[in-house]
Each structure stands twice: as C-alpha cells, then as structure tokens.
Amino acid sequence: MATTDFLVVGGGIVGISIARELRSRHPDLSVTVLEKEPACGRHASGRNSGVLHAGFYYTADSLKARFTRDGNLALRAYCERRGLPLNRCGKLVVARTSADHPQMDELLRRGAANGVELESITEAEARRIEPRVKTCERAIFSPHTATADPGAVLEAMREDAAREGIAFALADGFRRRRGDEIVTARGTWRAGYVVNAAGLQADRIARQYGFSEHYRILPFKGLYLYGAESAGPFRTNIYPVPDLRNPFLGVHFTVTVDGHAKIGPTAIPAFWREQYAGLAGFSLRDLVEIAGLQCGLLFSAGFEFRRLAFEELRKYDRRHLVSLAGELARDVHADDWRRWGRAGIRAQLLDVRTRKLEMDFVIEGDDRSMHVLNAVSPGWTCAIPFASYVVDAIAREASGRPSP
Numbered sequence: 001m002a003t004t005d006f007l008v009v010g011g012g013i014v015g016i017s018i019a020r021e022l023r024s025r026h027p028d029l030s031v032t033v034l035e036k037e038p039a040c041g042r043h044a045s046g047r048n049s050g051v052l053h054a055g056f057y058y059t060a061d062s063l064k065a066r067f068t069r070d071g072n073l074a075l076r077a078y079c080e081r082r083g084l085p086l087n088r089c090g091k092l093v094v095a096r097t098s099a100d101h102p103q104m105d106e107l108l109r110r111g112a113a114n115g116v117e118l119e120s121i122t123e124a125e126a127r128r129i130e131p132r133v134k135t136c137e138r139a140i141f142s143p144h145t146a147t148a149d150p151g152a153v154l155e156a157m158r159e160d161a162a163r164e165g166i167a168f169a170l171a172d173g174f175r176r177r178r179g180d181e182i183v184t185a186r187g188t189w190r191a192g193y194v195v196n197a198a199g200l201q202a203d204r205i206a207r208q209y210g211f212s213e214h215y216r217i218l219p220f221k222g223l224y225l226y227g228a229e230s231a232g233p234f235r236t237n238i239y240p241v242p243d244l245r246n247p248f249l250g251v252h253f254t255v256t257v258d259g260h261a262k263i264g265p266t267a268i269p270a271f272w273r274e275q276y277a278g279l280a281g282f283s284l285r286d287l288v289e290i291a292g293l294q295c296g297l298l299f300s301a302g303f304e305f306r307r308l309a310f311e312e313l314r315k316y317d318r319r320h321l322v323s324l325a326g327e328l329a330r331d332v333h334a335d336d337w338r339r340w341g342r343a344g345i346r347a348q349l350l351d352v353r354t355r356k357l358e359m360d361f362v363i364e365g366d367d368r369s370m371h372v373l374n375a376v377s378p379g380w381t382c383a384i385p386f387a388s389y390v391v392d393a394i395a396r397e398a399s400g401r402p403s404p
Ligand SMILES: Cc1cc2nc3c(=O)[nH]c(=O)nc-3n(C[C@H](O)[C@H](O)[C@H](O)COP(=O)(O)OP(=O)(O)OC[C@H]3O[C@@H](n4cnc5c(N)ncnc54)[C@H](O)[C@@H]3O)c2cc1C
Pocket: 009, 010, 011, 012, 013, 014, 015, 034, 035, 036, 037, 040, 041, 042, 043, 044, 045, 046, 047, 048, 049, 050, 051, 052, 053, 172, 173, 174, 175, 197, 198, 199, 200, 201, 202, 221, 222, 223, 265, 343, 344, 345, 346, 347, 375, 376, 377, 378, 379, 380, 381, 382
C-alpha cells in the first residue's frame, strides 16, 4: 500500500496549485498528485480559452471577485518569471444595442467595487483600439485582460511542483473510498488528508466522503472556431455584454497568445462528462444521470435552461455561430471560419434543491478531506490565490477552528 501525507486527486491547474501551496506550507510532509490520465492538463486546464480575466463580471461578495483580480496579477507574474509568452491584448466589451447599456453600467460598478481598472469609452475610441469592432455608442475596455497558453502554463507548474518534491501518480485514477484507504486504478493509498480537485468528476468523489449531497455536475461543451483571418488579425479580445443571470459569457473573439483569433467557446449542454468529440469518453452512467437532470430542468429550472439549451444547441451550426460573432465585429464571413478547435467541457455545478446553476466556487470538507466543486471559469485565472484559500480552509478544519 502506498502512503502520503496529502493526496491531491486531480492534476489540473487547481490540483497542482493546491499541491504546491501545501508543499510550501508543510515542507516536511509528503504531497502526491493522483491523476487518472497519463499526463496532466488533459481536461479543462489544457482546453480553455487561455484568458487571464480581470475580475469585473462578479459581485463584490463572491469568491470569484476576490480571486480573479489577484489571480490575474499572480498568473501574469508567474508567466513573466517562467518566461512564458503573454499577450497583453486587453479586452473590449461591446453593446449590440442600447438595451445593453444598463448591463454595461452594472459591469462598470462591479469593476469599481472589485478594484479592477476599466475604461468606459466611446464607439470611436473603441475603433481606435480595434478597427473592426462593432458597438452601439459606447464600450468598456479592460486593459489588464491578457492571454497565455494554458498547456504551457500547466506544464511549467507541473515541472515546478515536481522540482519542489511533489510526487505525481499518473494514469492512476481514484476509484473508491474504502474506510481510510483509497482504491485507485493501480493499487491502494492511505493518505493523512485527501484533497479532491477532480474537475468533472469532483462531485462523485466528494459524495464518497459525505459531501456534495445536493450538487451534481452538469457538463457544458465549449467549442471553438478558428478563422482564415483574410480581413487581418484582431488586436484585442471582443466580448458581448453577458447575460449576468447565467455563468457563461456569450460567444466572443479571443486573441490567442500567438495572435490568432478564435470564436467561442459555446456552452452546449453535453450528455456525458467527457463528451469532447463523437463517442469518445462515453459513459452510460453519465448519460442516464445527465439526461434525467436535463429533462427535469427543461420543465422546472430555477433559471432559463430551456432557452439556454435551445440557443446553445444551435451553435453546433457553424454559420449560426459565425453570425453571432459577426454582431461584434465587421468583415466576419462564414467562409473564413471553418476550422473547429479542441473543445473544452465546463464542470458546472447544479444545486438539485433549487435547480439553479451555482455561480461561485464551492468547497466543502472536514478534518479528513476537502472537496473543490464548481471550479469553473475563471478558475484558471484564479488558481493561485484560490489554492491559498483552500489550504487555509484545510488548516482551519484540521485544527477544528470555526470558519471566520
Ligand atoms: C471551454 C472552457 C473555456 C474556459 N476559459 C477560461 C478562461 O479563458 N480563463 C479562465 O480563467 N478559465 C477558463 N475556463 C475555466 C478553467 O479552465 C477551469 O476553471 C480550470 O481549468 C479548472 O481546473 P481544475 O484543475 O479544477 O480542473 P481540470 O483541469 O479539469 O482538472 C481536473 C483533473 O482531475 C482529473 N481527474 C478526474 N477524475 C479523476 C479521478 N477519479 N482520479 C484522478 N484524477 C481525476 C482529470 O483527469 C483532470 O486532469 C474555461 C473552461 C472551459 C471548459
């Protein structure tokens, strides 16, 4: 039987950041990352948009507001220190009609409350930043939004973690809890403390420890479309004003770290948790559970799931997806946007009591285990300060202190 003081399940950016934080606070204790895939970053952490968000979408009382601004600074500093490329391209939030203006004002208020620098600019000023942008009268510019390569960031963090003495057990997934032991694909572990950062599978692991009882993960697929860019490269990210009632930001243009634009990601309801393409990752258990949840939501959701699902499913149609992006910029033609990129899947938490999607990060745990649920966007940006928050919670639970 293998033993370790801390066993972190999941080698995504959240798991690795937590492992590094544990190691730096407890240099004399052993930390192991258990990862079911043969390499780290095969799921959300390696398949996201690579946007270092600035932190103005979230209300000031949320964990997302607390960690996005600091996470942006921390991840930028990490990329600079490690020599990883950063595209400091900023971001424009545009209004499709004047009906978007009140929501824009709300974003400006949230930015101010969260201490995030934003500029409220005119249509002409927006065009000086990005000549192809379309907006109704005004726009918001976020100078601190940037992009990086998520795969390169994760690999650098994994290397740092290994150098710091963290062990990686790859291709070895958590199967089940057996008392104080953990049965994995390759054997059995005994751990002093278990941290569950298993992304799309986190709720199931949490339930083995008596947590996540009223939560289920609903997968939403994010597709990307790359363009031929015959109209020239984009200079900045362009986002619509989002519907702040749901956690997704709407179809947008992201400028990758190497200067190429992509449209997306969508948030299409998926039928199994790792439904990236075709029948890959098919799970009958997922299908039965998720189809049941989705059917229930179609008729009685605490949010507008029916409208969301219908609008999102239409985005499988490439021309429709391009036409939505065409509301944000000029010279966007379906014939130029043909290449689908690697999809990512959001591990979105649903509260089955209220039938609402959870908007914020959720952690649950006790003096034996801690479970990270709903580490959805902008979890990549937030990972470094969020890891510190999780390790503070572990320290409190382990010493029996109440939460502040
Ligand atoms: C399409 C998309 C776009 C996004 N864009 C952005 C963005 O631009 N900016 C941003 O800040 N955030 C973005 N996000 C969110 C961000 O990617 C996530 O918040 C973040 O990657 C979550 O990291 P994680 O470590 O929790 O999850 P993951 O990266 O999914 O890692 C979980 C790991 O656990 C492993 N695992 C699962 N089950 C087991 C098991 N039983 N045993 C062992 N290991 C297991 C998995 O293999 C995986 O490696 C995006 C997400 C998606 C899907």
